[in-house]
Every structure is written in C-alpha cells, then in structure tokens.
Amino acid sequence: MNARDKILSKIRNSQARTAAGNVAGTVAQTEMRDSYLALHPRGPLPPPLDNLVAGFKERAIKLSSDVMEASDSKDVPILLARYLSERKLPVSGVCWPSLAGLPWSTAGLDIQSRPAKNQDLVGVTGAFCAIAETGTLMMLSGPETPATTSLLPETHVAVLDPRRIVATMEDAWNLMRKEYKQPPRAVNFISGPSRTADIEQTVTLGAHGPYRVLLILAPL
Amino acid sequence: MQNTSINFKRQVTIKLADVKLQGALSRLQTRFVEGRAAVIGEINDLQETRTAAAAIRDRVLNDLEYWLLHFEQQATARGAIVHWAETGADVNRIVAEIAARHGVRTAAKSKSMVSEECGLNDALELAGVEVMETDLGEYILQLAHEAPSHIVAPVVHKNMEEIADLFAEKHQLPRKTDIAELCREAREVLRPAFLNADMGISGGNFLLAETGSVLIVTNEGNGRLVTTLPRVHVAITGIEKIVPTLEDVTTLLRLLPRSATGQSITNYVSVLTGNKDSADHDGPEHFHIILLDNGRSSLLGSEMQEMLRCIRCGACMNHCPVYQNIGGHAYGWVYPGPMGSILTPLLGGLENAPDLPNASTLCGACAVVCPVKIPLPDLLRKLREKQMERGMKSRQETFMLKAWAWLALHPAIYAIATKIGVRLMRILGGKEKLLHHLPGARGWTDGRDFPAPAGMTFRELYKRGGHK
Ligand code: SF4
Numbered sequence: 001m002n003a004r005d006k007i008l009s010k011i012r013n014s015q016a017r018t019a020a021g022n023v024a025g026t027v028a029q030t031e032m033r034d035s036y037l038a039l040h041p042r043g044p045l046p047p048p049l050d051n052l053v054a055g056f057k058e059r060a061i062k063l064s065s066d067v068m069e070a071s072d073s074k075d076v077p078i079l080l081a082r083y084l085s086e087r088k089l090p091v092s093g094v095c096w097p098s099l100a101g102l103p104w105s106t107a108g109l110d111i112q113s114r115p116a117k118n119q120d121l122v123g124v125t126g127a128f129c130a131i132a133e134t135g136t137l138m139m140l141s142g143p144e145t146p147a148t149t150s151l152l153p154e155t156h157v158a159v160l161d162p163r164r165i166v167a168t169m170e171d172a173w174n175l176m177r178k179e180y181k182q183p184p185r186a187v188n189f190i191s192g193p194s195r196t197a198d199i200e201q202t203v204t205l206g207a208h209g210p211y212r213v214l215l216i217l218a219p220l
Numbered sequence: 221m222q223n224t225s226i227n228f229k230r231q232v233t234i235k236l237a238d239v240k241l242q243g244a245l246s247r248l249q250t251r252f253v254e255g256r257a258a259v260i261g262e263i264n265d266l267q268e269t270r271t272a273a274a275a276i277r278d279r280v281l282n283d284l285e286y287w288l289l290h291f292e293q294q295a296t297a298r299g300a301i302v303h304w305a306e307t308g309a310d311v312n313r314i315v316a317e318i319a320a321r322h323g324v325r326t327a328a329k330s331k332s333m334v335s336e337e338c339g340l341n342d343a344l345e346l347a348g349v350e351v352m353e354t355d356l357g358e359y360i361l362q363l364a365h366e367a368p369s370h371i372v373a374p375v376v377h378k379n380m381e382e383i384a385d386l387f388a389e390k391h392q393l394p395r396k397t398d399i400a401e402l403c404r405e406a407r408e409v410l411r412p413a414f415l416n417a418d419m420g421i422s423g424g425n426f427l428l429a430e431t432g433s434v435l436i437v438t439n440e441g442n443g444r445l446v447t448t449l450p451r452v453h454v455a456i457t458g459i460e461k462i463v464p465t466l467e468d469v470t471t472l473l474r475l476l477p478r479s480a481t482g483q484s485i486t487n488y489v490s491v492l493t494g495n496k497d498s499a500d501h502d503g504p505e506h507f508h509i510i511l512l513d514n515g516r517s518s519l520l521g522s523e524m525q526e527m528l529r530c531i532r533c534g535a536c537m538n539h540c541p542v543y544q545n546i547g548g549h550a551y552g553w554v555y556p557g558p559m560g561s562i563l564t565p566l567l568g569g570l571e572n573a574p575d576l577p578n579a580s581t582l583c584g585a586c587a588v589v590c591p592v593k594i595p596l597p598d599l600l601r602k603l604r605e606k607q608m609e610r611g612m613k614s615r616q617e618t619f620m621l622k623a624w625a626w627l628a629l630h631p632a633i634y635a636i637a638t639k640i641g642v643r644l645m646r647i648l649g650g651k652e653k654l655l656h657h658l659p660g661a662r663g664w665t666d667g668r669d670f671p672a673p674a675g676m677t678f679r680e681l682y683k684r685g686g687h688k
Contacts, residue, residue: 004304007459007513011285014520033286036279036464037430043272043471046264063484115501118415134485143499147448151441169473173466182298183431185496185503186448189489194441196403197481198357200244200380201251201373204403207356208410209441209488 052132052165059135063192070218077107093122115146123153129164141186156210161220225552225573235546252538255482274593276468277529287462294432298494300507308338316347324418330443331355332423336554352413354442369548372534420446424457433493437486453504460528475591479533515567529592536586558586558596577603638677646675
C-alpha cells in the first residue's frame with residue numbers, strides 16, 4: 001500500500017469507529033456534497049455599505065495605502081508624477097501592457113510596458129476588481145497581468161476603475177466565476193504595502209514587497 | 221523538530237526567571253491581545269461567524285476522505301502534483317526527491333509550521349540543498365540557530381537589541397539602531413536569495429477543494445516571492461487544512477487575521493492554482509503539494525477531533541496566562557500554548573509530554589477567543605482523564621485523589637477529617653496565618669505560601685449561621 005492509500009484507509013478506519021462517521025459515499029451524501037459545491041453558500045456577511053467607493057477609500061487608507069482620484073484616465077500620469085516628486089522617488093518604472101497607452105512621457109515619467117525586474121522601482125498595474133469591505137485589490141495573474149509588477153518594485157501603483165469596486169470578497173469571487181471559468185495561476189489580494197511586525201511586534205512598512213501602494217481611481 | 225516536552229517543568233523554572241523573555245512576552249500581550257480586541261468587533265455577528273467557521277471545518281473533518289480526493293483531483297487537473305506523507309520524515313524524503321529531480325541547489329522558504337514539525341531544513345541541508353528562511357522572524361531564528369516560540373510571531377522571545385547584535389555579527393555590516401533599518405537590511409540581504417532560488421517552499425493556510433488551490437496568508441510579501449520567482453514551488457501542509465469552497469475560506473479569512481495579529485485582513489492573500497502557463501511571464505513551472513498526516517488521521521472520529529478544526533491563529537496562546545508567563549520554548553515542540561498542549565501529546569505521544577495537559581489553569585480564555593470554537597479546556601481535561609486511565613499520574617497524586625474520593629463518599633468521616641485538618645492547619649499557620657510547607661503539596665508551596673484556614677470548616681460555619 002502506498003502512503004496515499006494508507007492515509008486514506010486510516011481516515012476511513014478512524015471515522016468508522018463513530019456513529020457520526022459518514023465516509024461511505026451513499027447517493028444522498030454525494031448529492032449533498034455536489035449541491036454544496038454547486039451552490040457554494042455564503043456565510044454571515046458584513047452589513048451592506050451605502051457607498052462602495054467611499055467605503056473602499058476609507059478602508060484602503062486605514063491599511064496604509066495612498067489614494068488619489070482622476071476624472072479621466074489621461075490624468076493618471078500627472079497625478080503619479082506629482083506623487084513621486086513629492087516623495088522624491090525615481091520617475092521611471094514599468095507597467096502592464098493595458099496601461100501602455102497612457103501619456104506617461106508627457107508627464108515626465110519613463111514607464112515601460114514589460115514585466116518588472118528586480119531593479120525596477122515603480123510598478124504600475126490595473127486590478128481585476130477591488131473590495132470595499134477591507135480596502136483590498138484583487139489581482140489575477142496572466143500574460144498581460146504579470147504578478148511581479150505589484151511585487152518587486154518599492155512603489156506599487158494600481159489604476160482602478162471605481163466601477164470595479166465590489167462590496168465583499170464573496171462578490172469578488174462571483175465576478176471571477178462570471179468572467180473566467182477557473183482561477184488563474186495566482187489570485188493575489190493586496191491590502192496596502194508589505195509589512196512585518198516580527199521585531200518586537202512593531203509594525204514596519206516595507207518588508208519584502210512594496211514600501212508604498214498608491215491607488216489611483218480613474219474610469220478606464 | 222525534536223520533541224523535548226518531557227523537560228517542561230524544568231524549562232518553566234528557567235523561563236520564569238528570564239527577565240528579557242518576560243519583557244518580550246508582555247509586549248505580545250499588549251500588541252496581539254489589544255490588537256484583536258480592537259478589530260474583532262468589526263465582524264457583524266461574531267458568534268454567528270464563529271459558529272459558521274466551526275461548521276465549515278466540521279463539514280470537512282467529518283467527510284475528510286471525500287474532500288481530500290476532490291482536492292487532489294482538482295489540483296491535479298490544473299497540473300499540480302499531489303504527494304501524500306505519513307510522517308515528517310516522509311515529507312523530508314519527498315522534498316529531497318523533488319529537489320534532486322529538478323536539479324535544485326538553493327531553496328527560499330516562507331514560514332511553515334508543518335515544515336518545523338518535519339525538521340525539513342536540516343534534512344535538506346543533508347541532501348545538499350541550501351535553504352534560506354525568508355520570513356523575517358524565521359530568518360532571524362535561522363541565523364541564531366533557534367526554534368520558533370510562537371506560531372504567528374516566531375521570534376517574539378527576542379528583543380531589538382539582540383537582533384541588532386545578531387545582524388551586525390552575521391551580516392558584517394554596521395550595527396543598526398532601529399527596527400525599520402533592521403528590516404531594510406534583511407530585505408537587502410534576502411532579495412538575492414529570492415531571485416536565485418531554484419525552489420520556493422511554502423506552507424498552506426488552506427487547501428481549496430473547489431479549485432484545487434493552496435491559499436497562503438502573508439504580510440511581508442516573501443510568501444508571494446517564493447511562490448512566484450523560483451521555477452519549482454513546493455507547498456507543505458496538513459491533511460486537515462481542506463476547505464470546500466471559496467465562500468467558506470472567505471468566512472475563515474474574516475476571523476483568521478483578526479484573531480492572529482489584530483488585522484482586518486493580511487497584506488497578501490494568495491490563492492495558487494496549478495503551474496505557469498506557457499504564455500505567463502512568471503510563476504513556477506512545477507507545483508508540488510505535500511499533504512502530511514503525522515498522526516492527524518488518528519484524531520478523526522475520536523473525542524479529540526475538534527482539535528483538527530484549528531486554523532493556527534495563535535489567539536489561544538496570546539490569551540493564555542501560562543503562555544504569557546513562560547513563552548513558547550518551554551512547551552518543547554512546534555506548537556505551544558493551549559493548542560500545543562493538546563496537539564503535542566496527541567501527535568507526539570502523551571508519554572512524551574506528560575506535563576502539557578496540566579500546563580493550563582483551565583481559565584477558559586482560549587475557548588472564548590478561538591475563532592473555530594474549539595473547546596480547548598474540555599480537550600485538556602479529557603487528556604488529563606486519559607493520563608489517569610493509563611495510570612500516568614504520579615503515585616502520590618493518585619493516592620490523594622483516591623483518598624479524597626473515598627472520604628467524599630463517607631460524609632460523617634469527611635466532616636471529622638476536615639474538622640481535624642483545618643484546626644491543625646490553623647495551629648501550624650501561627651500568627652502569620654500562612655503555611656510555608658504543606659505535606660504532599662511541595663510543588664505548590666515552593667513558590668508561594670498557603671493561607672491557613674480560619675479554624676472551622678464550611679459545614680461548621682454553615683450550621684452556626686442557623687442553617688440545618
Ligand atoms: S486552537 Fe483556536 S485559537 Fe488556538 S491557534 Fe487554533 S484556531 Fe487559533
């Protein structure tokens with residue numbers, strides 16, 4: 001017997017000892033499991049928010065993200081240029097291909113459309129959607145949406161269409177189920193800059209990932 | 221990790237006298253206990269959510285074979301390779317084989333308590349693979365050759381000064397004087413390790429049956445790096461970590477970080493499914509998932525099954541008066557605090573950890589904060605009963621308990637015996653009204669005095685009050 005069979009038979013034997021053990025796959029049980037998977041019922045939810053955008057902004061700021069808003073996506077580069085210069089940060093970096101068309105150079109920025117490498121200091125991404133409950137970005141990995149862009153650079157900038165803000169993570173999963181059949185290789189939920197509290201339980205921003213996360217809300 | 225729980229009592233004495241440790245532990249209380257209290261109320265209906273979380277875990281545990289097989293099928297369909305390991309040694313062997321098959325020379329690792337169970341790092345070093353811990357806390361421990369003392373904050377027992385000394389010595393860089401500088405130094409030292417690693421090793425907070433995914437929660441970003449950059453990713457976790465659906469895991473995620481560190485959500489929640497696609501720019505080419513039993517299956521269907529609901533948040537130890545005073549190392553294995561006092565004897569043998577079920581005041585704080593409603597004090601009590609049944613209590617304790625049981629069944633003799641007892645103790649207590657020694661209870665009176673009784677039993681006083 002291989003390890004798999006041994007473990008499975010141990011499980012079976014352990015559970016057969018109790019009356020409550022229900023390992024045997026009766027028809028009724030199989031139907032119950034299948035319908036549970038098909039229905040994927042939700043647990044207790046947070047109270048509904050009146051204003052998703054306001055709720056999202058409030059939560060994101062609480063978790064140390066910076067938030068800016070533009071009425072037109074063409075203004076995103078100017079906002080980013082201002083943000084970087086105020087903090088004396090480098091003005092070159094990389095972006096996802098979908099954002100390559102924004103007027104970066106007009107704003108004095110050097111943003112290249114390619115996945116991030118170790119030495120890139122600014123990474124500009126979009127997001128699949130965002131969650132108001134916790135001020136969280138949901139990122140789906142893919143050829144056009146490399147995961148490294150939000151991970152390696154010290155500054156992560158996410159351009160987010162406010163219409164893609166949903167209330168809860170449950171809503172985010174449903175959006176994913178609707179638009180894709182299955183999750184991509186990596187789904188990353190990001191809630192602010194990387195941090196550690198390992199030394200003396202003191203929260204320090206900027207561990208192995210970005211030191212700062214800037215969210216720019218703009219219709220895309 | 222070698223189990224040294226047998227030395228518990230000796231360790232306690234040492235830890236109680238350790239001034240630095242006591243300072244570190246009081247910090248844990250303020251940061252984590254107050255942190256949890258500040259955010260747990262954000263949950264709309266906490267009790268309803270805890271009940272739902274416990275039900276999700278029970279659904280899986282009561283039908284574990286089915287959910288494991290469903291997970292395996294989904295994960296395999298997406299290109300992951302699922303391995304099964306009966307023991308920690310089997311995990312080590314499997315990881316070494318994977319490393320050999322893919323020509324792995326260096327591995328970058330994010331925090332995994334299950335890998336601590338196995339003692340994976342030592343085994344990989346023996347197999348010629350250089351392993352780098354990348355979670356800041358675990359990295360510090362690797363440099364210092366120490367074991368974690370908390371499942372969420374592994375280096376809670378060390379202060380900033382000690383870490384600054386350690387970094388200065390090991391990195392050969394000028395000694396840093398604040399926490400942010402230390403963190404930056406670690407980031408700069410470790411970045412090349414991520415970029416050069418052939419293999420990334422992670423744990424798994426949850427396994428999603430619906431999608432065949434491994435979910436990890438992290439704050440530092442190292443978990444994302446080790447699962448994104450290296451060409452091989454190995455995730456190691458326990459067979460009990462399965463959760464049926466994305467909705468179920470969302471319910472658990474509302475509780476886990478709030479209970480653990482007082483965060484509404486961890487910085488990163490990563491759901492990893494299958495290998496890199498040919499068109500992808502990043503992600504591992506090979507994804508291996510190792511499911512470890514190591515005694516877990518034997519708890520199923522037993523009166524201890526509820527322990528397998530545990531989602532490793534650490535709240536029970538943060539709130540435990542015993543842990544708060546002795547820290548994690550005294551417990552002698554990977555898992556400390558109330559959950560460790562139950563898991564260590566269950567997974568490693570009651571005879572190897574005879575003191576742990578007694579390392580609790582049964583104050584009940586752990587059960588109140590546990591997000592999946594594990595009745596920890598009840599389970600501790602059941603373990604104590606098991607010790608009794610197996611005659612593992614000291615002879616003296618057994619004799620005293622038997623004597624008391626006999627007396628309790630004979631009320632008239634009980635009344636006389638207690639009358640004599642309290643009068644004797646009053647005389648022995650003298651003017652101070654304190655007993656410095658109590659025959660048969662040296663362990664108790666060594667550290668404190670026993671207040672002498674007033675000289676009459678409760679029954680006498682009750683009668684005197686005019687009751688019949
Ligand atoms: S027993 Fe409960 S409180 Fe303790 S670590 Fe596990 S889930 Fe958390």
